[in-house]
Amino acid sequence: MKSINGLRFVFIIIILTFCSTLYVVAQHNTEKFVVVLDAGHGGHDPGNVGNGFKEKDIALKIVLMVGKQLEKNPNIKVVYTRQKDVFVDLFVRGKIANKASADLFVSVHCNSHRSNAHGTETFVLGTNRNQTNFEVAKKENSVIFMEDNYEKNYAGFDPNSPESVMSILLSQEEYLDQSILLASLIEKNFSGNLKRKSRGVKQAGFIVLHQTVMPSVLVETGFLTYKSEGTYLNSKKGQQDMSQAIVTAILEYKNSIDANIDYYGGNNSITNTVDKEISSDIVYKVQIAASSNAIDTKPYNFKGLDNITMLKEEKLYKYFYGQTSSYEDAKALVEQANRSGYPSSFVVPFKDGKKITLDEALKTSTN
Helix, strand or coil, X not given: CHHHHHHHHHHHHHHHHHHHHHHHHHHHHCCCEEEEEEECCECCECCCCHXXXXXXXXXXXXXXXXXXXXXXXXXXXXXXXXXXXXXXCHHHHHHHHHHCCCCEEEEEEEECCCCCCCCEEEEEECCCCCHHHHHHHHHHHHHHHHCXXXXXXXXXXXXXXXXXXXXXXXXXXXXXXXXXXXXXXHHHHHHHCCCCCEEEEEEECCHHHHCCCCCEEEEEEEECCCHHHHHHHCCHHHHHHHHHHHHHHHHHHHHXXXXXXXXXXXXXXXXXXXXXXXXXXXXXXXXXXXXXXXXCCCHHHCCCCCCEEEEEECCEEEEEEEEECCHHHHHHHHHHHHHCCCCCCEEEEEECCEECCHHHHHHHHHC
C-alpha cells in the first residue's frame, strides 16, 4: 500500500512539474510588448492653462485615446500612470513603468510660451545644453514642488539649476538611440500625416524620463498659448488626430524592433563569429549602446565584450559589437550581447560602410 501511495506521489509531482513547465513556456510565448502611457500633470496640478485650456485634461484625453487603440492589438499591453484627474508624483510614474517592465514609456504634454511659438516637439533625455530646451524641462520638472517629501524623493534635485539637471542625464543613455527612433517616428507622423508644424526631436533633462529604465519620450503636442493650436488640441478632432499619430508611431517602432531583435528562433553557435572573415558587401553589426560622450572601446567599458567599434552620427556616439556577413550569426551576436547585459541590443546592417535598413540588407542577400 505504501508503495502504491509512493508511486501516486511521484506521478503527481511529475504531472505538476510538467504543467509548471507548460505554464512557463506559455508565459514566454504570450509575452506582450508593454507600453506605459503617462498623461502629464493632473489633480491639483493643471499644467499650463494657456487661453483657458487645461493641459492636464487634454493630455489625459489623448492618452486614453492612444491606449484604446493600442489595446486592440493582442500583442500589446497598455499600462497607464493615471486614467482620471488625479495627481501622480513624477517618481511614482517612473516606478509604475519600471514595475511593469515596460518596453516603452510615452509621456504626453502641452506646451506654452510667451511668444507666438507653435508646433509639436518630442523630447528624449539628453545632455543638450540648449537654454530653450532647459526652460521647457524646468517648467515640467517644477511639478515636484507640489509633491510631499520631494527633497527626499529626488535627492536634492533642483529643477532651476542647469548643473542639477545635467547630473541626471547619463543614466538613460543605454536607451537613448531607441528613444530618438521613437521620437523621430512621432514627429514624422505629426508633420507628415497631420501636416502639423514640427519643431523636431530635442534633448532635455526631464526628471520623469530620468526615472524610467526603458526607451522613453516626452511629447509636447502643441502650444496652448497659441490660440488656434490650443483650440485644435482642445477639440475632439485634434485629440483624435494626435492620438492616432502617436499610435502609428508606436506600432512602427515596435515593428522595427521586432525585425531587428527576433533572435529566439534558433540556437545559433557564436563560435568564431566575431573574427569571421567578411566576404559579402553586406556587413551586420550589433548596436549595444549610444552615448553623447565618446567612450574608449575597451572590453572593460562594455561588460567584457571585445571587438567593439564606434560610429559618430551628428552629436551621438554609437557602439557596435562584432561584425559578420551572416544575418543568422548576427542574431546570435545579439543573443550574446543580451546575456552580457545589453537587453536593448539590435542588428544594424551596413553596405559599403554606410548604414542601410534591415529590409534592404535581406533583399540584397536573397537576390
